[in-house]
Amino acid sequence: MKADTLQLLGDLIGSNKVLFRIPVYQRNYDWSEANCTRLLDDVKTIIDTGVKHFLGTIVYMASDGNDFVLHDYIVIDGQQRLTTMMILLKALYDKAEELNDQSVISDVNDYLQNRNCIEDYKIKLKPINSDNEQFLALLNNDENKISKSGHIWLNYERCKKYIDRWIDNGIKPAQILRALEKLEVVGIALKQGEDDPQIIFESINSTGLELSNSDLIRNYLLMSDDNQEKLYYDYWLPIENNLKKNTDYTDLNMFFMQYIVLETKNLVNERKLYDAFVKLFKDKEFNHESCLKELSYYSEIYKAFVNSESNKYSAKVMKCLKSLKQLKQTTCYPFLLRVFDDYENNVIDDNTLEKTVQFVLSYLIRRSVCGIPSNSLRSLFAYLYSRVFKVKANKKKYYESINKFLATISSRDVTPSDNEFRTALQTSNIYGNNALCKFLMMDIENGDGKEVLKPDNLTIEHIMPQTLTMEWSKYISEDEHEQYLHTLGNLSVTGYNSELSNKSFSEKKQIIKTNSKAVVLNSDVWDKEVWTINDIKNRGKRLSEIVAGRYGIEMIEDDSIEFEYLKKVTLLDDLKSVTNKKLVSFFFDGETYRQTIYASMLYDVIRLCDEKKPGVLEELAKQNWSFNGTYKHAHLSRDSDLMRWAWDVKDGIYMEANISAHSIMRFIKALVETYGFEYDIFYASIVDDEVELSGDEEFEDTVLEENDI
Numbered sequence: 001m002k003a004d005t006l007q008l009l010g011d012l013i014g015s016n017k018v019l020f021r022i023p024v025y026q027r028n029y030d031w032s033e034a035n036c037t038r039l040l041d042d043v044k045t046i047i048d049t050g051v052k053h054f055l056g057t058i059v060y061m062a063s064d065g066n067d068f069v070l071h072d073y074i075v076i077d078g079q080q081r082l083t084t085m086m087i088l089l090k091a092l093y094d095k096a097e098e099l100n101d102q103s104v105i106s107d108v109n110d111y112l113q114n115r116n117c118i119e120d121y122k123i124k125l126k127p128i129n130s131d132n133e134q135f136l137a138l139l140n141n142d143e144n145k146i147s148k149s150g151h152i153w154l155n156y157e158r159c160k161k162y163i164d165r166w167i168d169n170g171i172k173p174a175q176i177l178r179a180l181e182k183l184e185v186v187g188i189a190l191k192q193g194e195d196d197p198q199i200i201f202e203s204i205n206s207t208g209l210e211l212s213n214s215d216l217i218r219n220y221l222l223m224s225d226d227n228q229e230k231l232y233y234d235y236w237l238p239i240e241n242n243l244k245k246n247t248d249y250t251d252l253n254m255f256f257m258q259y260i261v262l263e264t265k266n267l268v269n270e271r272k273l274y275d276a277f278v279k280l281f282k283d284k285e286f287n288h289e290s291c292l293k294e295l296s297y298y299s300e301i302y303k304a305f306v307n308s309e310s311n312k313y314s315a316k317v318m319k320c321l322k323s324l325k326q327l328k329q330t331t332c333y334p335f336l337l338r339v340f341d342d343y344e345n346n347v348i349d350d351n352t353l354e355k356t357v358q359f360v361l362s363y364l365i366r367r368s369v370c371g372i373p374s375n376s377l378r379s380l381f382a383y384l385y386s387r388v389f390k391v392k393a394n395k396k397k398y399y400e401s402i403n404k405f406l407a408t409i410s411s412r413d414v415t416p417s418d419n420e421f422r423t424a425l426q427t428s429n430i431y432g433n434n435a436l437c438k439f440l441m442m443d444i445e446n447g448d449g450k451e452v453l454k455p456d457n458l459t460i461e462h463i464m465p466q467t468l469t470m471e472w473s474k475y476i477s478e479d480e481h482e483q484y485l486h487t488l489g490n491l492s493v494t495g496y497n498s499e500l501s502n503k504s505f506s507e508k509k510q511i512i513k514t515n516s517k518a519v520v521l522n523s524d525v526w527d528k529e530v531w532t533i534n535d536i537k538n539r540g541k542r543l544s545e546i547v548a549g550r551y552g553i554e555m556i557e558d559d560s561i562e563f564e565y566l567k568k569v570t571l572l573d574d575l576k577s578v579t580n581k582k583l584v585s586f587f588f589d590g591e592t593y594r595q596t597i598y599a600s601m602l603y604d605v606i607r608l609c610d611e612k613k614p615g616v617l618e619e620l621a622k623q624n625w626s627f628n629g630t631y632k633h634a635h636l637s638r639d640s641d642l643m644r645w646a647w648d649v650k651d652g653i654y655m656e657a658n659i660s661a662h663s664i665m666r667f668i669k670a671l672v673e674t675y676g677f678e679y680d681i682f683y684a685s686i687v688d689d690e691v692e693l694s695g696d697e698e699f700e701d702t703v704l705e706e707n708d709i
Contacts, residue, residue, distance in 0.1 A: 006187040008055060008085060009180055013111050013124060018071040021063065022079045022127045024232035025222030027215045029131045029151055030247040031080045036155045039084060040162045046179040047171060055183045056081055061190040070114075070121055076190065076223075079127070083135070084155060086112065086125045088180070090138060091159035096173045104173040112139065129237075151247065212249040213256055213273040220278060225288045235292035242303040251306045254330070259298060261334040265382045301340045305333055313340075314350055320357040323443070328435045329364045331377040336360065338385040348398050355399045362551040363406055366416040368436045369547075370424040373412070380413050391562055403556040405563060408594055415553060425544035426537070431460060431486035441493050444546050445518045463508060463531055464490050471504055480533045488547075489540025492525065493518055505531045520546075559592055567688035571672060571679040575665040581686040583661070588682050598664045599647070599657040605668050605682065606636075606649050609675050616675055621653040627663075627670035635659075635667060 006012055013020075042053050058078030062071070075082060089111050096104035113122050127135050134152040137145035146153050166176060218236055222228040243252040253270070260268045260276050263284070268276045281291055304310040308322040324332065336357065343353045367374070387405065388394060394401035406415050416424070430437050437460050465472060468481045484490055492512060503511070505528075513526050524539050525531075564584050569577055578598075585594050586601050588608050595601045610617040617636070624634040624642060633643060635656045640646035645658035659667065665684065672682060 002191075003186055003188045005184055007181060008058075008081075008183045008185050009111055012058070012185070012187060013082075013085070015071060016110070017114050017117060017121075018073070018124055019114070019121055020060065020073050020075050020082060020125050022075050022083075022125075022131070023223070024128055024228055024236075025219050026075070026079050026128060027212075027218070028129070028247070029080065029083045029127060031084050031151060031155060033154070033158065035080070036084060036158050039081075039088070040159065043088075043176070043179050043183075044162075044166070046182050047166070047175055050182075052182045052184055055185050057186045057188060058082060059188040059190065061192060070117070078185070081185070082125060083127060083131075083152075085180070085183075086135070087138070087152060087156050088159045091156055091163055092173060092176055092180075094160065095163050095167065099167070099173060101173045104177055107177060149246075212253055213270065213277075214244075214249050214252045216274045217256060217277050220274075220281075221288050221292055227289075231288060231292055235289070235296045239292075239296050239299045242299045243306065251302075254306075255299060255302050258302070258330070258333045258337065259295065261378075261382050262298075262337050265386070267378050267382065298337055298341075301337060301344070302333070304340075305330075305336070314354060316354045317357050320354075320361045323361055323439065324364070326435065326439050326442075327364065327368070329361075329368075331374070332360050332364065332381045335381040335384045342395075342398070347395060352398050356402060359399065359403060359406075359553065362553050363415055365436075365439075365547075365551050366421050366553070368433060369428060369430070370416040370420055371428055372416070376412050387563060391565060394561060394563070397558065397561055400556045400558055401561050401563075403553070404558060404561050407553075407555040415555070418548065418552065421551075422544050422548050425488055425547055426540040427483075427487060429486040430488045431462075431491060434460075437491065440488065440547060441491065441518070441521065443550065444543055445493075445520050447520070447546065447550065458493055461492050461494050461512075462486075462490055463492055463505070463512075463525065464536065465503075475530060475532055484533055484536045484540075487536065487540055488543050489536040489538070492521055562685075564687045566685045568683045568685055569665070570683045571665070571669045575669065576662050578661045578665055578684060578686055581661070583684060583686055585685045586682065587685070592685075598661045599659075601684065602657070602664045602667055603647060603649060603655065605671065606655055609671055609677075610650060612677075613675055617650065617653060620674065625674075627667045 004011075007014075012018070039055075042055075045051070046053050056078065058081065059076040060073040060078075061076060063074050089108050093105060093108040093112065096108060112124060114124060123136065123139065125135065126132055131152065133145065134147060134150055137143075138152060138156055148154075163173075163176060167173070222231055222236065225231055240252065243255050245251070253273070256277060257268060257270065257273055260266070260273065260280060263280055264276070266276070284291075286294075300312070304312045304318065305321055306325065308318065308325070310318065313321075324330070339348075339353065339356055342348050343350075348356070364377075367377075384402075384405070388401050406413070409415070430440065438458055441458070441460065442454070462485060464476060464481065464485060466485060468476065468478065472481075494511060508531075509525060509528070512522050521543070524535075524542065528535055562584070564582070566584055567577075567581075568587075569575070583596050583598055583601060585592055586605070587593075588605060589612065593601075593604060595604060606617065620636045621638050624639065625636040626633065627635050633656060635643075636649075637643065637654055638652055640648075640654045643654060643656040643658070645656065646654040647657045649655050668682060669679075672679060
């Protein structure tokens with residue numbers, strides 16, 4: 001590697017028979033107006049002062065030999081500066097032609113083109129793909145092929161505008177050219193076989209150069225590969241076409257974040273995304289092609305998540321995906337990528353896919369309406385697939401298993417019930433969640449499939465105003481105003497910013513009737529003379545029934561669905577087999593009960609025994625009963641001092657809770673014998689570690705503990 005301070009024009013671009021190629025792993029030309037303007041301001045400073053200016057770094061490497069005596073370089077870093085300089089030279093060339101300044105025309109032409117070269121090597125810069133087409137169209141003045149919204153044309157026009165202004169102020173084209181010749185760069189020439197361009201590239205860009213994570217990932221996967229052209233066209237370009245919008249990398253960068261979660265189940269922030277990707281690449285022992293092939297596959301699925309115009313899946317599925325995007329509920333994407341992967345591989349059919357996506361949407365809407373904090377969602381969806389389908393047999397009941405899992409969670413991620421959902425729809429602050437509020441307004445009105453309301457320029461309005469005026473306070477108290485102001489029953493839309501404001505109800509009603517197309521939303525507003533709290537309640541109930549009907553969830557109860565490979569331990573088995581085993585549930589007298597804590601299982605069994613045969617518990621407590629026949633510690637007693645950790649079971653009767661899982665099983669066996677029940681009245685279900693696990697069945701126990709399942 002050799003680094004020198006060079007004149008950008010005289011020492012690099014000005015050489016005859018030189019070609020700078022932008023390799024396919026580089027991003028497209030996308031210097032913004034701010035970038036270009038900064039360069040033009042620097043050029044003006046040189047014109048005014050005559051002082052040289054440092055432009056930055058250009059890293060390049062000599063490519064393999066060609067059939068001509070030509071210095072052929074691959075640009076590793078600095079293509080944005082280099083391309084902008086060539087655009088600026090073209091703008092100066094065109095101005096010189098306009099002024100018939102032959103000297104400047106000749107000099108600038110030598111910077112743009114090689115003399116005495118065949119056509120393929122004539123132009124000194126060869127950008128990538130569509131950029132090259134645009135660049136050649138610009139040089140050849142072929143306006144029919146130029147995209148007027150592309151950065152090459154926009155920056156050319158910007159350069160031309162500045163040059164025109166300078167010329168109008170008495171500056172000569174030759175002065176502008178002399179200023180450009182005073183731009184300096186640090187040129188870093190790499191040697192093939194000696195310098196690793198990837199390491200050097202990462203070092204240069206580690207200090208915050210404006211590259212997106214997707215730029216870094218593309219470079220990592222393509223830069224050092226001998227087949228980079230093939231990999232680019234076969235895999236990377238389709239990925240970009242699926243997810244990048246012009247120069248907007250948002251969806252593409254987010255895709256990589258979701259992919260990391262999909263593969264590692266670890267949450268990652270944008271700042272550490274690239275490092276996480278490199279680690280994943282190495283951990284999975286990918287090669288460049290296998291990784292790109294997988295990314296390309298998932299990008300085809302992810303495209304449907306972010307592009308509502310996609311028609312890859314059924315209309316019902318696409319509507320749900322569009323709704324998730326409108327609600328900004330993207331944390332479910334890693335889970336859905338797995339689900340859609342199963343669909344693509346014929347594990348599930350269209351009907352199952354539709355039901356599953358609809359269920360996820362309904363679950364998230366219910367949570368949002370009920371005000372359940374979203375900070376646990378990332379972890380939930382990162383592990384949801386592996387937890388539901390740890391038992392492979394659950395894929396035979398695919399939707400039912402997902403439904404049951406989310407229905408039986410006993411933690412903060414529990415699915416809100418129908419009653420909770422309806423109550424929250426009528427009483428909660430819907431207005432406080434802008435994305436949810438707009439979605440519900442549109443969904444209520446557009447439910448028949450007609451797009452009456454659109455998100456653009458949609459303004460949520462309060463019928464009862466946010467400020468309680470004297471007129472409104474005649475029939476609404478301050479407490480009622482505070483309680484019902486932001487509820488669904490008091491919200492509408494007009495499409496006009498702050499149109500309703502604090503106007504009287506009669507004025508508001510007229511505005512709504514005249515300007516709002518929302519018939520379903522407002523049908524019970526138009527016929528009212530005043531707007532009272534009862535009107536808000538009644539309207540809230542009507543609208544909540546519409547929403548609840550669309551996002552109802554029929555919870556699945558199917559005892560054959562389990563989320564661990566289970567082993568049943570009866571009272572006649574080796575009771576020590578529960579030691580260090582995770583408890584999942586227990587069976588008692590024909591019913592299965594979900595329980596993960598052994599002491600809580602004992603508590604439940606004692607109460608169930610008492611319900612089945614009352615009076616026995618009191619007698620045992622009176623005796624300071626112990627299941628092992630000794631009275632060193634009582635296990636059932638009214639005297640809690642006889643125990644190490646006493647739990648109140650019933651009316652001052654205590655049980656000992658500070659005992660091992662094995663002892664708890666002995667405790668229950670002794671209870672069953674004492675109560676005179678048959679042994680088959682009870683068994684415990686524990687996780688069976690002897691079942692061989694592989695692939696998606698691998699699971700971390702800490703996640704179960706974290707979510708209290």
